[in-house]
Amino acid sequence: MSRLNLDDFSDLIERPDSGLRRSAEERRARLGVPPGALGRLDELSEWLSLAQGCVPVKPIEQPRVVLFAGDHGVADLGVSGRVAGSTHVLVRAVLEGASPVAVVARRAGVAVRIIDAGLDCDPRSLPDDVVRHRVRRGSGRIDIEDALTADEAERAVRLGMAVADEEADSGTDLVVLGDLSVGGTTAASTLIAALCGTDASVVTGRGAAGIDDLAWMRKCAAIRDSLRRARPVLGDQLELLAAVGGAELAAMTGFLLQSAVRRMPVILDGVVAAACALVGQRAAYRAPDWWLAGPLSGEPAQAKALDRMALNPLLDHGVTVGEGTGALLALPIVQAAAALAAELPERTEPTAADQTEETAPSDQAGRVESDDPAATSPSAGSDKD
CATH class of the missing domain: 3.40.50.10210 (Nicotinate-nucleotide-dimethylbenzimidazole phosphoribosyltransferase (CobT), large domain)
Structure with a gap:
């Protein structure tokens, strides 16, 4: 048996998947409980998700x-x-x-x-x-x-x-x-x-x-x-x-x-x-x-x-x-x-922040339309005549 070298573990142990970390954070943001309201429990659930390699986290059964x-x-x-x-x-x-x-x-x-x-x-x-x-x-x-x-x-x-x-x-x-x-x-x-x-x-x-x-x-x-x-x-x-x-x-x-x-x-x-x-x-x-x-x-x-x-x-x-x-x-x-x-359900109704994000594209569209020469104001039309 070859001599054990503990430094070899450096190549065997991986960091948790950063993609899973983002998925866990995004799921947390969709829950009905406000962010931060659960304190360190959010951190613990994310830690478990990364260890288990899945989102949402699985219950600890054994x-x-x-x-x-x-x-x-x-x-x-x-x-x-x-x-x-x-x-x-x-x-x-x-x-x-x-x-x-x-x-x-x-x-x-x-x-x-x-x-x-x-x-x-x-x-x-x-x-x-x-x-x-x-x-x-x-x-x-x-x-x-x-x-x-x-x-x-x-x-x-x-x-x-x-x-x-x-x-x-x-x-x-x-x-x-x-x-x-x-x-x-x-x-x-x-x-x-x-x-x-x-x-x-x-x-x-x-x-x-x-x-x-x-x-x-x-x-x-x-x-x-x-x-x-x-x-x-x-x-x-x-x-x-x-x-x-x-x-x-x-x-x-x-x-x-x-x-x-x-x-x-x-x-x-x-x-x-x-x-x-x-x-x-x-x-x-x-x-x-x-x-x-x-x-x-x-x-x-x-x-x-x-x-x-x-x-x-x-x-x-x-x-x-x-x-x-x-x-x-x-x-x-x-x-x-x-x-x-x-087990906490995700939000079924948009929050105020979500509504702001939803209305932002239509406002932008309106601003684009108003800049279009084909959709000028009445006063601009009279100047043209």
């Missing part, structure tokens, strides 16, 4: 929550509000329907899929359909060693690509993408700081579980040390993911890039998804056209990454729990945008 799971060795430094190596507890809660994302998904009727890319637990403790894709058991401590080997990083990216193909082939028409991890925000913040050229203190947040000031300082120091290891490999996204990423981050990056290739729209959840998207943009600058930022998580690194990609979050509701929950809460808004664009 969305799916996809969560990539992994543990990080850097969590041993006390940078998280959760115990290092305990991500399997989060996975079990989702499987048992006892986590926020599971409750919201159940209420919304959306299936949840979990992929173990790098959990640090006995694989026999979880269902086979979760653990069968595992790349390695936990990721290395990125402040002093690589998170993954080069081979593991490639395997993780290919895992994400394969999952994206499976979802697209099964009829999934929109993905809510999130992560389950302990220490994941530290790795994600390192990636974002490296790609944005910022210092550790600028991107260090409190994490989904929340940390005190002492833990924040430890996290900031870990990101600072990890940045020293990240900067020399900024020219190769795969090497960057191997150095300071992790198995689930590499897999999510592959998933996002292949989803863009397959034209499958994705709603990004928190800082981990934003970091993977930023790596994906570095490889293929058109890829963010196929992604939507769901919630603003409060993590400074996420805000910096979304700003770099020009993605405007749909929600700012203070939900920091992660696990795809915030992005899933954005799904009904996207579904409503699709329904409104598809």
Whole structure:
């Protein structure tokens, strides 16, 4: 198998059709609701039309929550509000329907899929359909060693690509993408700081579980040390993911890039998804056209990454729990945008602007006739006599 080069995605990912964009805008102008009255819902429906390649937009009938799971060795430094190596507890809660994302998904009727890319637990403790894709058991401590080997990083990216193909082939028409991890925000913040050229203190947040000031300082120091290891490999996204990423981050990056290739729209959840998207943009600058930022998580690194990609979050509701929950809460808004664009009737009576446009040609015709020598005024006729 040839070595994977993420830059190759630049040739595989296309921009949305500009002709479809014009068609969507023209249809929107014909709806009975005044332009601008639906706010960002108009923007969302246009985004979906371009992703689906059709106007009017089709309803979202088969969305799916996809969560990539992994543990990080850097969590041993006390940078998280959760115990290092305990991500399997989060996975079990989702499987048992006892986590926020599971409750919201159940209420919304959306299936949840979990992929173990790098959990640090006995694989026999979880269902086979979760653990069968595992790349390695936990990721290395990125402040002093690589998170993954080069081979593991490639395997993780290919895992994400394969999952994206499976979802697209099964009829999934929109993905809510999130992560389950302990220490994941530290790795994600390192990636974002490296790609944005910022210092550790600028991107260090409190994490989904929340940390005190002492833990924040430890996290900031870990990101600072990890940045020293990240900067020399900024020219190769795969090497960057191997150095300071992790198995689930590499897999999510592959998933996002292949989803863009397959034209499958994705709603990004928190800082981990934003970091993977930023790596994906570095490889293929058109890829963010196929992604939507769901919630603003409060993590400074996420805000910096979304700003770099020009993605405007749909929600700012203070939900920091992660696990795809915030992005899933954005799904009904996207579904409503699709329904409104598809089902609102077009105007049956012309507006005042339409009437002005209709009368303009006849007025012009009148002006032409009056300039015709054969149709002169009475006074002009008497001068001729």
